[in-house]
Amino acid sequence: MSDAAYDIVIGLEVHVQLKTNTKLFCRCSTEFGNPPNTQTCPVCLGMPGSLPVMNSKAYFLGMKTALALNCRIPNYTKWDRKNYFYPDLPKGYQTSQFDLPMSEEGYLDIKSTKDEFEPRRVRIIRAHLEEDAGKSMHDEAAGRADSRIDLNRTGTPLLEIVSYPDMRSAVEAKAYMQELRLLLTYLDVSDCNMQEGSLRCDANVNLHIPTDDGMIATPIVEIKNMNSFRSVERGITYEAKRQYDVWKETGKVLGELPKQTRGWDDSAQVTRSQREKEESADYRYFPCPDLVPVVVTDEQIEEVRKEIVELPAMLRERLESDFGLTTYTADVIVNQGRGLVDYFLKLAAVSEDNKLAGNWVQGEVLRTLNELEITVDEFNMSPEQLAGLLKLIQSGDLDSSKAKSVFAVMLESGKSAADVVDEMGIEKVDQGELEDLCRQLIERNQRVVDDVKSGNEKAVGALIGQAKKENPNVNPGQVRQICLDIINDM
Amino acid sequence: MSIIQKSATEQLALLQSGEITSAELTQAYLERINAVDTSVGAFLRVESETALAQAVKIDRKRKAGESLGKLAGLPVAIKDILCTINTPTTCGSRMLENFAPPYNATVVENLLAADAVILGRTNMDEFAMGSSTENSAYHPTYNPWDTSRIPGGSSGGAAACVSADMAPLSVGTDTGGSIRQPAALCGCVGLKPTYGRVSRYGLIAFASSLDQIGPLAKTVEDAALLMEVLAGYDPLDSTSVNIPVPAYSESVGKPLENLTLGVVEHHFGEGIDPEIESAVKQAIAIYESLGASIKNIELPHADYGIATYYIIAPCEASSNLARYDGAHYGYRADQAEVLAELAEDGSDEGPLVRMYRKTRSQGFGAEVQRRIMLGTYALSEGYYDAFYLKAQKVRRLIRKDYDQAFEQVDMIIGPVTANPAFAKGEKASDPMAMYLEDLYTVTANLAGVAGISLPCGFTENGLPIGLQLQAAPFQEEKLLRAAQMFQNATDFHTRRPEIS
Numbered sequence: 001m002s003d004a005a006y007d008i009v010i011g012l013e014v015h016v017q018l019k020t021n022t023k024l025f026c027r028c029s030t031e032f033g034n035p036p037n038t039q040t041c042p043v044c045l046g047m048p049g050s051l052p053v054m055n056s057k058a059y060f061l062g063m064k065t066a067l068a069l070n071c072r073i074p075n076y077t078k079w080d081r082k083n084y085f086y087p088d089l090p091k092g093y094q095t096s097q098f099d100l101p102m103s104e105e106g107y108l109d110i111k112s113t114k115d116e117f118e119p120r121r122v123r124i125i126r127a128h129l130e131e132d133a134g135k136s137m138h139d140e141a142a143g144r145a146d147s148r149i150d151l152n153r154t155g156t157p158l159l160e161i162v163s164y165p166d167m168r169s170a171v172e173a174k175a176y177m178q179e180l181r182l183l184l185t186y187l188d189v190s191d192c193n194m195q196e197g198s199l200r201c202d203a204n205v206n207l208h209i210p211t212d213d214g215m216i217a218t219p220i221v222e223i224k225n226m227n228s229f230r231s232v233e234r235g236i237t238y239e240a241k242r243q244y245d246v247w248k249e250t251g252k253v254l255g256e257l258p259k260q261t262r263g264w265d266d267s268a269q270v271t272r273s274q275r276e277k278e279e280s281a282d283y284r285y286f287p288c289p290d291l292v293p294v295v296v297t298d299e300q301i302e303e304v305r306k307e308i309v310e311l312p313a314m315l316r317e318r319l320e321s322d323f324g325l326t327t328y329t330a331d332v333i334v335n336q337g338r339g340l341v342d343y344f345l346k347l348a349a350v351s352e353d354n355k356l357a358g359n360w361v362q363g364e365v366l367r368t369l370n371e372l373e374i375t376v377d378e379f380n381m382s383p384e385q386l387a388g389l390l391k392l393i394q395s396g397d398l399d400s401s402k403a404k405s406v407f408a409v410m411l412e413s414g415k416s417a418a419d420v421v422d423e424m425g426i427e428k429v430d431q432g433e434l435e436d437l438c439r440q441l442i443e444r445n446q447r448v449v450d451d452v453k454s455g456n457e458k459a460v461g462a463l464i465g466q467a468k469k470e471n472p473n474v475n476p477g478q479v480r481q482i483c484l485d486i487i488n489d490m
Numbered sequence: 491m492s493i494i495q496k497s498a499t500e501q502l503a504l505l506q507s508g509e510i511t512s513a514e515l516t517q518a519y520l521e522r523i524n525a526v527d528t529s530v531g532a533f534l535r536v537e538s539e540t541a542l543a544q545a546v547k548i549d550r551k552r553k554a555g556e557s558l559g560k561l562a563g564l565p566v567a568i569k570d571i572l573c574t575i576n577t578p579t580t581c582g583s584r585m586l587e588n589f590a591p592p593y594n595a596t597v598v599e600n601l602l603a604a605d606a607v608i609l610g611r612t613n614m615d616e617f618a619m620g621s622s623t624e625n626s627a628y629h630p631t632y633n634p635w636d637t638s639r640i641p642g643g644s645s646g647g648a649a650a651c652v653s654a655d656m657a658p659l660s661v662g663t664d665t666g667g668s669i670r671q672p673a674a675l676c677g678c679v680g681l682k683p684t685y686g687r688v689s690r691y692g693l694i695a696f697a698s699s700l701d702q703i704g705p706l707a708k709t710v711e712d713a714a715l716l717m718e719v720l721a722g723y724d725p726l727d728s729t730s731v732n733i734p735v736p737a738y739s740e741s742v743g744k745p746l747e748n749l750t751l752g753v754v755e756h757h758f759g760e761g762i763d764p765e766i767e768s769a770v771k772q773a774i775a776i777y778e779s780l781g782a783s784i785k786n787i788e789l790p791h792a793d794y795g796i797a798t799y800y801i802i803a804p805c806e807a808s809s810n811l812a813r814y815d816g817a818h819y820g821y822r823a824d825q826a827e828v829l830a831e832l833a834e835d836g837s838d839e840g841p842l843v844r845m846y847r848k849t850r851s852q853g854f855g856a857e858v859q860r861r862i863m864l865g866t867y868a869l870s871e872g873y874y875d876a877f878y879l880k881a882q883k884v885r886r887l888i889r890k891d892y893d894q895a896f897e898q899v900d901m902i903i904g905p906v907t908a909n910p911a912f913a914k915g916e917k918a919s920d921p922m923a924m925y926l927e928d929l930y931t932v933t934a935n936l937a938g939v940a941g942i943s944l945p946c947g948f949t950e951n952g953l954p955i956g957l958q959l960q961a962a963p964f965q966e967e968k969l970l971r972a973a974q975m976f977q978n979a980t981d982f983h984t985r986r987p988e989i990s
Contacts, residue, residue, distance in 0.1 A: 042591070042592060047591060047593075047819065048579070048586065048589070048694040049573045049579075049692040049693050049695065050691070051691050053725065054728065081809050083808075083812060085812065085815060087815075087818075090813060090817070091812065091813045092809070092815060284808075284870060286806075286809070286878055289698035289699035289729075290729065291728050
């Protein structure tokens with residue numbers, strides 16, 4: 001957007017449902033998709049006299065995530081009540097963390113392998129725990145305006161991760177979300193399903209517009225309802241353009257309008273103003289008297305830190321530096337999750353060419369997984385089997401297009417590469433035989449010789465085609481090299 | 491002396507020896523309630539059938555030689571603020587008129603495990619907000635000693651039913667004096683335990699950081715007996731404390747040696763009724779005669795107790811009572827009425843907001859609404875620091891005062907109230923006067939310490955006067971033993987009112 005008339009300034013608030021069996025303050029199940037109001041109890045229904053008891057597993061998962069995001073973990077935190085009325089909030093307040101969050105001041109690095117933006121460190125203000133609200137379902141059909149409430153979700157532990165407004169384009173925001181999701185997946189702290197709402201994103205967006213008198217900032221808008229990575233990108237892009245148009249029309253700048261909340265309408269591809277607030281919300285935060293403050297020791301923090309596995313950024317670096325993969329290949333493999341990384345590591349251990357292994361994992365293996373819609377755990381070709389195939393490629397016995405055919409048969413039959421090559425009647429052509437063939441072809445094609453001599457090496461392609469006709473087992477790469485060598489010696 | 495006039499401890503001995511049955515005892519109380527509660531109004535609901543059934547069951551268990559709980563066969567009245575499974579629990583409010591919780595409060599579980607017979611639910615100020623039980627949405631309770639007067643509150647029904655021999659034991663709650671003040675005004679014993687000593691699970695919250703459940707009884711031994719059953723750690727209440735419960739009823743008879751009592755001089759300053767002042771001073775003299783030494787101490791920040799309390803308690807209440815919104819349970823304003831009203835005044839307020847507004851205006855009484863507004867205001871942006879935060883700071887200073895005092899003395903002795911029971915309606919239109927009823931009691935809640943009220947005299951008009959002892963956190967055992975020493979030396983606890 002650097003050539004546009006403005007800079008977009010984006011900060012994201014991400015809500016992550018933590019992967020616990022039970023809710024944050026009671027023992028109800030957190031399972032998704034069950035019939036409405038079947039996972040409730042007096043505590044999460046907010047019934048009179050019921051009291052919350054903290055789920056330590058949720059606190060542990062929160063700490064683990066915060067540490068992976070390079071956050072500082074204070075030794076003392078507490079719970080606060082955020083008071084507001086809504087039917088899906090049965091207590092009339094949400095138990096959250098206000099002035100002493102469980103973690104603060106971290107960062108997440110993002111970069112683009114397609115050079116869509118400069119590498120960026122997105123700083124994190126804080127990550128705190130809170131309970132989820134229930135779900136309201138509004139059926140406004142036929143003027144009945146029925147509303148139904150499902151409280152199964154009420155009390156599910158959420159980690160709210162708040163970034164600084166450090167992102168400068170919708171692509172960066174999308175990349176941040178993708179990198180964050182990948183990190184959470186590696187940590188195994190959340191299902192991260194945006195459709196099911198276990199990963200949700202609100203964006204605070206405004207523009208910095210250079211003018212003759214310096215720079216102006218447009219009023220900040222919070223965008224909600226972005227339920228996919230694509231919506232995050234499109235919603236922000238739309239909103240930036242809208243804000244620019246509104247500014248050109250009204251000239252209103254930051255501070256002249258209250259903060260607005262807009263919802264992303266994915267079907268119409270627009271943001272729409274949600275119910276304008278008469279005044280800014282006052283949540284009357286105060287410490288929850290039903291819960292005791294949480295004290296964690298430095299030793300406990302270090303214990304949690306030990307549980308953190310190798311994270312995507314470190315893995316990418318290792319695949320590049322220790323295995324010689326390109327940035328792109330390392331990125332593709334790591335982004336698929338730990339399973340594919342492990343597959344690659346096993347393959348690299350039993351084959352001789354790391355780069356070739358990387359290319360095959362990133363290429364054929366990944367394409368197969370996507371086509372069959374399976375995970376790498378369900379992939380039935382062992383790294384050892386694949387290594388057998390790679391060995392034939394390395395030795396020049398198989399060219400890449402044949403190798404792909406062999407790979408396909410291996411997949412279907414479960415046989416080894418050598419067996420498949422035999423069955424397919426692929427024979428290695430003798431070097432002398434191949435050279436004889438090339439000489440004959442050159443003699444018959446003086447024009448190709450002239451073209452190559454005049455600098456057009458591509459012309460040799462015609463000879464490769466003819467060679468394949470004569471003997472389907474020839475390796476096109478080898479034919480090409482031999483022909484060029486002969487012509488150049490002429 | 492009829493059976494219902496005896497103490498619970500005596501009744502328990504008779505039950506154990508087989509001289510009476512629980513069914514007979516329960517029946518006797520039901521008859522007494524039937525005879526006098528129309529004049530007193532202590533009960534919101536009497537559960538005759540379930541009580542008798544439970545009594546019969548316990549008698550059978552006893553006959554069969556089965557092991558029995560500590561209160562086996564003794565009737566207990568419960569303040570209508572403690573949730574009981576599938577039983578209406580109204581909190582004295584219209585809001586919860588038809589509310590029957592699907593769970594038991596932990597103390598109710600404890601009572602049932604102790605084989606108590608639950609007699610019924612006692613009246614209270616709505617959501618425990620009040621000092622006279624006039625704020626009940628259902629009916630007032632009258633003081634058995636003079637039925638033109640109030641019994642105190644908010645546990646007015648709990649105190650009145652014991653005082654009028656309608657129950658040997660009763661369970662109340664104390665947020666700012668709600669057990670001790672009615673106990674004093676009705677001439678019975680009432681204990682407010684240390685914060686965290688008794689589980690609050692199932693106690694309908696007024697102010698969570700101040701609420702505690704405690705016993706009311708005719709004698710100190712009886713209070714000790716009931717306390718032993720109520721107290722204990724509960725994993726369902728994060729603020730309950732995991733300290734073993736002493737056998738209060740066994741140790742209560744042992745006098746304390748070298749007891750040092752602290753007297754706060756300005757407890758006797760301006761505003762205290764001379765008859766109360768003289769009764770309390772006499773009580774101090776009695777302790778001296780029993781070998782206690784008396785020491786003047788100071789609680790420098792006690793004067794700020796009421797102001798601090800009336801910020802913190804309403805703040806917590808404003809949030810605790812937000813759940814009564816008509817959406818999920820309890821009272822909800824009539825839909826047609828809400829829609830008609832909206833159509834009529836043409837407001838752009840949505841039906842949801844109007845439903846909330848109307849539900850809460852109709853479901854809550856005036857005092858509850860006043861405190862919700864006070865609390866909402868004090869927590870609002872721009873006021874939080876000046877009110878809530880400042881109040882919390884003062885609260886810490888008050889706690890520090892107590893800590894320092896308890897380095898010098900074992901207990902603090904003084905009055906419970908400045909005046910004896912006042913006439914019904916006398917303070918109803920003056921909230922400030924009503925709030926000052928808690929003057930001597932709120933600081934114990936703010937500091938989280940234990941306090942007990944016990945009878946120490948009568949006014950010329952025959953109204954009971956209470957004596958307050960306060961002890962350091964988790965010193966209930968000593969508190970009860972000290973109270974018992976006084977009771978042994980006096981006979982105020984033996985007098986019973988004549989109910990007209």
